[in-house]
Amino acid sequence: MASPEKAGTDAAVRLPVQVERLKRRLERERQARREAEAIAERTTRALYEEVEVRTRELEAIVEMGRDLAKALDDRGFADLIARHIAHAVGFDECGIYSWERADDSVVTAGYHPAERRSSLEDVYALEEYPETRKVLVTGRPSVIDPSDPTADPNEVRFLTNLGGMLMFQLPMIVNGRTIGTVELLSRTGKVLLDRQIGLAQTMANEAGVMLENARLYAQVRHQAFHDHLTGLPNRALLGDRLEHALARGRGPAAPLVALLFVDIDDFKIVNDTFGHEVGDQVLTAVAQRLERLVRSGDTVARLSGDEFGILLEDLVRLDDADATASRVVQAFQRPVEAAGRPIRISVSVGVDMGTSLTSTADDLIRNADFAMYGAKASGKGRYRTYLASEREAADDGARIRSELRSAVARGELRLHYQPIIELATGTIRSFEALVRWQHPRRGLLAPAAFISIAEETGTIVEIGSWVLDTACDQLRTWQRIRPDLAMAVNLSGRQLQDDQLVDQVGEALRRTGIDPAKLTLEVTETILVADPSAQTILQRLKRLGVRLAIDDFGTGYASISYLRRFAVDILKIDREFTEGVETADGAALLGGIVQLGRSLGLEIVAEGIERPEQLAKVKASSCDQGQGYLFARPTGAEEATRLLRGATTKRSATARARRRTSEVDGAVTR
Amino acid sequence: MKGIVFDLLEHVVVREHGDDAWDDLLEGAGLVGAYTSLGSYPDDDLRRLVEQATTRLNLSTQDVVRWFGREALPALAASYPAFFPGHPDTRSFLLTLNDIIHPEVRKLYPGADVPEFAFSETPDGDLVMGYDSHRRMCAFAEGLIQGAAAHFGEPVTIDQPTCMLRGDPSCDLVIHLG
Numbered sequence: 001m002a003s004p005e006k007a008g009t010d011a012a013v014r015l016p017v018q019v020e021r022l023k024r025r026l027e028r029e030r031q032a033r034r035e036a037e038a039i040a041e042r043t044t045r046a047l048y049e050e051v052e053v054r055t056r057e058l059e060a061i062v063e064m065g066r067d068l069a070k071a072l073d074d075r076g077f078a079d080l081i082a083r084h085i086a087h088a089v090g091f092d093e094c095g096i097y098s099w100e101r102a103d104d105s106v107v108t109a110g111y112h113p114a115e116r117r118s119s120l121e122d123v124y125a126l127e128e129y130p131e132t133r134k135v136l137v138t139g140r141p142s143v144i145d146p147s148d149p150t151a152d153p154n155e156v157r158f159l160t161n162l163g164g165m166l167m168f169q170l171p172m173i174v175n176g177r178t179i180g181t182v183e184l185l186s187r188t189g190k191v192l193l194d195r196q197i198g199l200a201q202t203m204a205n206e207a208g209v210m211l212e213n214a215r216l217y218a219q220v221r222h223q224a225f226h227d228h229l230t231g232l233p234n235r236a237l238l239g240d241r242l243e244h245a246l247a248r249g250r251g252p253a254a255p256l257v258a259l260l261f262v263d264i265d266d267f268k269i270v271n272d273t274f275g276h277e278v279g280d281q282v283l284t285a286v287a288q289r290l291e292r293l294v295r296s297g298d299t300v301a302r303l304s305g306d307e308f309g310i311l312l313e314d315l316v317r318l319d320d321a322d323a324t325a326s327r328v329v330q331a332f333q334r335p336v337e338a339a340g341r342p343i344r345i346s347v348s349v350g351v352d353m354g355t356s357l358t359s360t361a362d363d364l365i366r367n368a369d370f371a372m373y374g375a376k377a378s379g380k381g382r383y384r385t386y387l388a389s390e391r392e393a394a395d396d397g398a399r400i401r402s403e404l405r406s407a408v409a410r411g412e413l414r415l416h417y418q419p420i421i422e423l424a425t426g427t428i429r430s431f432e433a434l435v436r437w438q439h440p441r442r443g444l445l446a447p448a449a450f451i452s453i454a455e456e457t458g459t460i461v462e463i464g465s466w467v468l469d470t471a472c473d474q475l476r477t478w479q480r481i482r483p484d485l486a487m488a489v490n491l492s493g494r495q496l497q498d499d500q501l502v503d504q505v506g507e508a509l510r511r512t513g514i515d516p517a518k519l520t521l522e523v524t525e526t527i528l529v530a531d532p533s534a535q536t537i538l539q540r541l542k543r544l545g546v547r548l549a550i551d552d553f554g555t556g557y558a559s560i561s562y563l564r565r566f567a568v569d570i571l572k573i574d575r576e577f578t579e580g581v582e583t584a585d586g587a588a589l590l591g592g593i594v595q596l597g598r599s600l601g602l603e604i605v606a607e608g609i610e611r612p613e614q615l616a617k618v619k620a621s622s623c624d625q626g627q628g629y630l631f632a633r634p635t636g637a638e639e640a641t642r643l644l645r646g647a648t649t650k651r652s653a654t655a656r657a658r659r660r661t662s663e664v665d666g667a668v669t670r
Numbered sequence: 671m672k673g674i675v676f677d678l679l680e681h682v683v684v685r686e687h688g689d690d691a692w693d694d695l696l697e698g699a700g701l702v703g704a705y706t707s708l709g710s711y712p713d714d715d716l717r718r719l720v721e722q723a724t725t726r727l728n729l730s731t732q733d734v735v736r737w738f739g740r741e742a743l744p745a746l747a748a749s750y751p752a753f754f755p756g757h758p759d760t761r762s763f764l765l766t767l768n769d770i771i772h773p774e775v776r777k778l779y780p781g782a783d784v785p786e787f788a789f790s791e792t793p794d795g796d797l798v799m800g801y802d803s804h805r806r807m808c809a810f811a812e813g814l815i816q817g818a819a820a821h822f823g824e825p826v827t828i829d830q831p832t833c834m835l836r837g838d839p840s841c842d843l844v845i846h847l848g
Contacts, residue, residue, distance in 0.1 A: 021693055028696075031704035039708040043780070 057199045060088035061206055068210045077214050078110025079117070081207040082182075086112045088203060089196040091184045093164065095120065096172075098180040098211070099136050106132060106180065109211070119162060131155045132169060132181060139171045139178050141197060165189040170201050172208040179208050227302040229280055230287035238301035238309045242361040245313045249356070258321035258353035260310040261368035262290065262328060265346045265380040267306035274339065281338035282345065289336065293327050309365065315353065325349045325383035332381075346381035348372050401457055403439070404450055408462050412438050415470050416634035419643055420488070420605055420627045423619050428644055430486035430520065431478075432627065433471035434634045435463065455494040464495040465504050472508040474637055475518065481644055488520040488549060493527045496534035506544055516545030520570060524551050528562050538566055552607070554593060563600055571597045575608025578628070581617040591621040598622075671713045671805075672779045676705035679719060682741040698722040710781065713805065732809040732835070739813020740820070747821055750774075760819045760826065760847055761797050765789060785811075792844060802840035808833060815845060824848055 064084035071077050078096040086094035093116065097106035104126045111117040126133040131152045135142050144167040146156045159167045164185040172180040182204040184192060192200070225237035233241070245257045264270070264286060271279040283306065290300045290308055299311040310328070312321055328349050335342035350372030352364050359367075367386040375384035407413055417431040437445040454460040468489055475487040495501050509516050521541060527534050528550065542548060549570035550563070554577055562568075573593055580586030590606070597604045606618045609628030618626055632643055680703075683692045696703040699718035705711060723734045747754055753771055757763040772784040788800030799815075801808050812828050819826035827846045832838035 021690070025689070025693065028702060028704045031702070032706045035704060036706035036708050039706065043708070 053195075057088070057202075060084065060199070061203055064088075064203060064207060065210070068207065076110070076114075078211060079112060079114045080110070081203075081211065082110045082112035083114075085182055085200050085203045085207070086184065089184060089192060089200050091190070091192070092187045093162070093185040095183045095185070096180065096207075096211070097124070097132075097183065098215075099178060104133075106136075109180065116162070124158075128154045129158070135169045135171050135181055136178050139173055141168060141170045141201070143168055159185065163187055166191065168192045168197065168200070170197065170204050172204045172211070174205065174208040174212050179212055182207075230284050230302050232287050232291075232308075233299055233301040235301065235303045235309070238299055238303065238311060239361055239365070241299050242311055242364060245311060246354075246356040246359070246361060254355035254357050255313065256315040256318070256353060256355055257359075257364070258312040258315055258324075258351060259364040259368045260312070260321065260325050260328065260383075261303075261350040261352075261365070261372040262308040262310060263348050263372050263376070264306040265348055265376065267345070270343065270345065274343070278339045278343070282336055282343055285336035285338055286332075286345070286347070289331055290328065293331055294324065309368070312353075318353070321351050321353050322383070322385060325351045325385075329381060329383050348375040348380050349383035350375055350386060351383060352386040397453060400450060400453055404437075404454055404457065404459050407437055407439075408459075408466050412440070413463065413466060414438050414444075414636070415467065415474070416636060417474070417640040418627060418634040419632050419640070420625055421631045423615070423624060423626050428482070428485070429625055430488055430518075431475075431640060432488040432522070432634075433467060433474070433490070435467050451492065455492055458494070460492050460494045461498055461500070464492065464501070468504055468508050469511075472512045472514060472519065476512045476514055478641070478644060479514065479518070481641075484518075485644070486518040486520055486547075488522050490522045490551065491527075493524075493534060496523065496527060496537050499537065501537060502540045502544070505541060505546065509544065509546075517547060520547045520549050522549040522551040522572065525553065525555070525562075528566065535566070542567055549605075560596070560600070563602070568600075568602060570603045570605060572605040572607050572627075573623070575628075578606050578608045578610075578614055578618060581614055581621070587617050587621065590618065590623070594621045594623045671711055671716050672707070672782050673705045673709040673711060674707040674779060675716060676703075676711060676719075677707045678742040678745055679716070679738060680705065681745050682738060683723075686741065694726070695719050695722045698726070707779070735807060735809040736813040736816070739810040739815075740817045741813075743814050743817025743821060754821065757822070760815070760822045760824050761845075763818055763822065764797065764799065764815065764845070788840075794846075797845045797847070799843040799845065800840055801843060802834065806834045806841075808835070808841040808843065811841075812843060815843065819847060 064081065067080055067084065068077065071080055078098075082094040082096050086092065094112045095108065096110040098109045099106055100123075103123075106124050106126065106129075108117070108120045108122055108124070111120060124132070126136070129152070131142055131144060132155065134140075144155045144159050145151055146160060146165070155167075159165075162185060164187055166186040166189050168184040168186075170182045170184070171178045172182055182200060184200060186192075225234055225240075226232065227234045242257065242259065245255065249255050264282070267279070267282075270282055274282075283302070286306075286308065287300065287302060290310060294300060294310060294312070297313055299309075299313075301309045301311070303309045310324070312324060315321060329347060332345055332347050335344040337343075350368040350370060352359070352367035352371060354364060370390070371384045371386035374386075374390060375382050378384065414436040416434045416436055418434060419428040420430045420432060421427065422429045435447055435451075437450050439445050442449075451460065451463075454463050471487050471489045475485065478485050491501070505519075505521070509519065523534075523538070528538070538548065547569040548566060549572055550568055551572050552574045553571045554574045563571075571593070573590065577586065577590045577593065581590050594604050603625060604623045605625040605627055606621075606623045607627050609615050609618060609626045609630045611630060614628075615626065615630055632640075635643070680692050683695065692703075696719075699715075699722045701715055701718065720731055720734050720738075723729070724731050727734065729737070753766070753774075754763065757766070767787055768789075772786070775784050776782050783803075783805075785801055785803040785805075788802075790798045790800065792798055799811070801811055808830065812830075815828060816826060824847050829844040829846070831842055831844060833841045835841075
């Protein structure tokens, strides 16, 4: 153990050392505190500044997004992006270029300041700009520095031409795919810091998404409003422009607008002859030719198939539209080129015009379309201006047309029968079957109201077949009362163009088992003369054993030779002659015709006998048969049956014979 | 090296050996030693302090560093208690190092160069922590793991079949708990 004295001495020795050590410890702690405070202050300040910068960056991005979202128009969209990025990093100029991979080029999409845009090309071939291509391919930024001897000379020239000293190229990356570049140009040699590159890159990518969306949107919109083949506006866009054109002015200032409806004549033949590929080329050639014919503000659109529409806006004079229509028609006097050969086509054009006071867009399109059909109907290769009166007539016709199509199926057709009398005995020799249409609203319609329409639409074939079958069935029924009774059925010109008529008649005879000689087919002289194919079919019909009657004889142009060639059996002398028979000349004329017929061995029927005086004269001319209201008007099967049984009085027949037969009747063919 | 490590070292040295021991280490290493957790200091300072300790305690460098790690953990647990509760055991705690604890360290000490561990498992179900820091302080990690096991009251043995100090590209710490 150490003595207390020794201990005291030790302590005395150690104390100063201890004190020194404590002083150092104090100093160390003080130093540590100061350092900690300094670090804390620096850190706080740095954090604050960081937050400030970050906030500004975020604001720049948000601000750009907001501006771009407001910019509905894709034009100027990229300019906006360029401006935002330039401002965000404090640079003078910024260009946005979109990468056209297929063309190995970039297209100048936008620039800030926009007024400097004119110093730039629209397209840059990447072949000449390897550094830009590298940025696009690698997705990594790059710097063009003219003071760097290894810098690409073309890139440097591009930069110095714009008056820049340094250029930073950043890729614009959307979903991992580079779609273009953002180029920041410094006129002072100012350098882009890493941090700013990061921000510019973020903004570039962000903007890229919106740019890509805008592009897709524009593309979709273009596809929705343009025709793929010709690149022309489509029907929807034409309609839209038409509406705008009409809506631009109201009242007396309303602009005059015209619509031309252009249809290629017989385009189906072009397609059938040369194939659809050539057909498509013709359509494209037509599109181009039409476009060259109009003013720059007018619209040529493809409406469908071989139909085009031309919208002429702000017409000064009414005949401006006609002049254009005329030019359109004439433009196709020259053939179009397709598949390396000239193809001759013509177009039919319909024109309608109006202002917002008179017409809607739909009116103009519909009316021009209608007028175009008029142009076609009057011979094609011409134009026609719309007339309201034609439309009204056509509307009526169109309605009947569509109703007639289903009339047979709906059982709306009826047959009436008018007896043909043997004048010597007053007995019924045969009936003529006459068709009626029991129209649900219009009532009972005579053939004149619908047969020409049926011929035009082809429905006549179906109607004719029904008439034939019904008449033959009725004849078979009646032959149980009167075995030698005959039936006459009218044939139309259109029916006689159709081969299947022969089969139809043959089938009706076979099915009903009636003697062919008891079936008479009535045709008019005109048909006999006009249609060579009808003649062939008539000859084949004759071979079935049926009899042939010439209806309305004396009004047409048949010659005696025709009567012989077709082995005509019966002449039905037109009512015109019956009417005139009470005069001496008339009687002589009728007598002459009868003599002529008899000399050819034909049976003669006088049509339209209405008065006993006429009957007496007709009898005197030695005509053997007659038909007319004096005997009976055309009537339904039930009434006709009573006539046949002799149950009807002459009085009841004559009482109804007030109206002229011709007003109600006429044969099926007329 | 972040100041927090020096602070921890000071803390455990003073706790175990008294104030003078820390002064002795600093004086022996020729360092002023005004460390603060907010600052960063040369890695070499730590090496010199550890070197002093090995001389004075007559221990190997790795033993000193391991001891440091083991003794530092309770101090960390006291300073940052939030990381410990919610874990039933050592393994669960260790597995949060990469994703929770080290990101938090980086928030407090910007620029902290904390290691990223490659976790795996042996066929026996032992946890393996791969470590490849250039500082080669696998022993510190070992010590911290031992400290953590102690915290959760689990016996632990740690093997290092590979070690950077023996020339391997990385260290594998195979941790057998229980």
